[in-house]
Amino acid sequence: MKNKYIDLIEQTFEFPQDEFSVVDNELNFHDVPLMDIIKQYGTPLKVTYLPKISSQINRAKRMFNVAMAKVDYKGSYNYCYCTKSSHFSFVLEEALKNDIHLETSSAYDIHIVNALYDGGLIDKDRFIICNGFKRPQYVENIVNLVNSGFVNTIPVLDNKEELDLFYDMNKRCKLGIRIAAEEEPKFDFYTSRLGIRYNDIVDFYKAKIKGNKRFELKMLHFFINTGIKDTAYYWNELNKCLGIYYELKKVCPELDSLNIGGGFPIKNTLAFDYDYEYMTEEIVAQIKNFCAQMEIAEPNIFTEFGSFTVGESGAALFSIINQKQQNDRECWYMIDSSFMTTLPDTWGINQRYIQLAVNNWDKEYQRVFLGGLTCDSEDYYSSETHANAIFLPKLNGEPQYIGFFHTGAYQESLGGFGGIQHCLTPSPKHIIIDRDKGDNEYYTRLFAKEQSYRSMLRILGY
Ligand SMILES: Cc1ncc(COP(=O)(O)O)c(C=O)c1O
Numbered sequence: 001m002k003n004k005y006i007d008l009i010e011q012t013f014e015f016p017q018d019e020f021s022v023v024d025n026e027l028n029f030h031d032v033p034l035m036d037i038i039k040q041y042g043t044p045l046k047v048t049y050l051p052k053i054s055s056q057i058n059r060a061k062r063m064f065n066v067a068m069a070k071v072d073y074k075g076s077y078n079y080c081y082c083t084k085s086s087h088f089s090f091v092l093e094e095a096l097k098n099d100i101h102l103e104t105s106s107a108y109d110i111h112i113v114n115a116l117y118d119g120g121l122i123d124k125d126r127f128i129i130c131n132g133f134k135r136p137q138y139v140e141n142i143v144n145l146v147n148s149g150f151v152n153t154i155p156v157l158d159n160k161e162e163l164d165l166f167y168d169m170n171k172r173c174k175l176g177i178r179i180a181a182e183e184e185p186k187f188d189f190y191t192s193r194l195g196i197r198y199n200d201i202v203d204f205y206k207a208k209i210k211g212n213k214r215f216e217l218k219m220l221h222f223f224i225n226t227g228i229k230d231t232a233y234y235w236n237e238l239n240k241c242l243g244i245y246y247e248l249k250k251v252c253p254e255l256d257s258l259n260i261g262g263g264f265p266i267k268n269t270l271a272f273d274y275d276y277e278y279m280t281e282e283i284v285a286q287i288k289n290f291c292a293q294m295e296i297a298e299p300n301i302f303t304e305f306g307s308f309t310v311g312e313s314g315a316a317l318f319s320i321i322n323q324k325q326q327n328d329r330e331c332w333y334m335i336d337s338s339f340m341t342t343l344p345d346t347w348g349i350n351q352r353y354i355q356l357a358v359n360n361w362d363k364e365y366q367r368v369f370l371g372g373l374t375c376d377s378e379d380y381y382s383s384e385t386h387a388n389a390i391f392l393p394k395l396n397g398e399p400q401y402i403g404f405f406h407t408g409a410y411q412e413s414l415g416g417f418g419g420i421q422h423c424l425t426p427s428p429k430h431i432i433i434d435r436d437k438g439d440n441e442y443y444t445r446l447f448a449k450e451q452s453y454r455s456m457l458r459i460l461g462y
């Protein structure tokens with residue numbers, strides 16, 4: 001009878017997959033035996049597999065360049081990394097190996113840009129796209145950046161009042177305008193609070209920017225919160241955005257860039273099926289056709305992929321420390337940490353991740369619920385989040401380890417890495433896995449130890 005965990009996975013999904021394989025009933029992630037990692041570092045453990053970041057960036061660049069070549073697109077493609085998806089130095093250091101640009105979202109982000117410059121990781125020609133609502137400190141930091149010679153800094157106006165704040169610039173400053181996109185019909189409201197409403201943009205440009213020696217409008221920005229999807233809604237928004245681009249271009253010849261934001265999805269299930277090539281080609285072809293029809297030059301295209309850049313590099317590994325059979329049908333596996341603090345999106349937005357056993361693939365499986373250690377009844381990961389029921393090997397006296405994969409984006413910043421955590425559950429140890437340039441062997445290094453009680457007590461004033 002085929003009742004082992006490995007049978008279940010092989011019968012349910014195409015398996016093995018690019019980044020997952022099983023050797024001797026234990027899981028490898030990018031050919032790295034996770035049991036070796038667990039034996040060395042223990043659990044709970046956060047892992048970043050660095051090479052995935054570069055491979056994602058190069059994949060996107062390749063797809064856009066191929067799509068552009070196919071339609072003889074005249075503009076350029078510019079890959080920006082959206083720092084808010086993971087601000088860690090090791091992420092930026094890896095990402096910046098690939099000749100990319102940056103997108104920032106708040107005042108402190110600019111200090112990261114300065115630190116990268118001081119460390120010799122970027123030059124002053126990089127595009128620094130400054131999104132987000134601009135409070136005075138953010139504006140001051142952006143102004144200093146421009147004044148110090150970052151010539152391709154582009155503050156993207158989120159509201160009309162922001163423009164006046166940039167008058168201290170002692171150099172001519174490039175600008176962008178963010179369009180307030182319409183939200184998907186299922187949302188509680190119609191129009192995003194982020195950006196300037198469609199109908200106001202051209203008049204605002206004419207009244208405040210046109211003829212103003214201080215500024216040069218270069219970029220129109222739009223970002224669809226729910227991501228780049230092959231839906232009528234997405235294509236409709238792209239078209240509306242192109243309509244505004246055309247209207248603006250008629251009165252603002254220096255406008256030459258279209259920023260389509262982030263939103264490429266990542267693989268969050270083994271059954272993930274998304275045709276990146278098709279979507280890229282379709283976006284590029286639609287822009288190209290629109291411009292040909294309207295007889296305007298094709299804009300340079302900018303993207304700001306966050307999840308896509310860093311999401312698939314991350315994993316979280318846990319031990320099952322107890323099994324609680326709470327009634328005839330519900331069996332809980334308790335992990336040695338908290339979902340709410342280590343993977344806050346599972347709790348906040350019902351985010352699903354790839355979840356697999358790390359060992360015991362030859363054991364029989366059973367249906368379980370996964371519980372976190374805080375006292376909060378919401379601290380769990382269930383079949384609802386996971387779409388299908390969760391199955392894991394039956395416990396048989398041996399330790400059981402599990403992994404959540406592709407967790408590299410947003411979880412540390414949303415979970416307040418190193419801060420106060422629910423029920424004072426410490427932030428787990430975090431390690432980095434990289435590969436040697438010569439023999440391609442993997443090696444690991446510890447980035448952060450498990451958060452100490454001292455650090456929490458200090459924050460709390462003890
Ligand atoms: C302006 C902007 N650009 C890019 C992104 C990155 O989106 P994603 O992580 O979906 O690629 C975000 C995310 O919130 C955003 O607000």
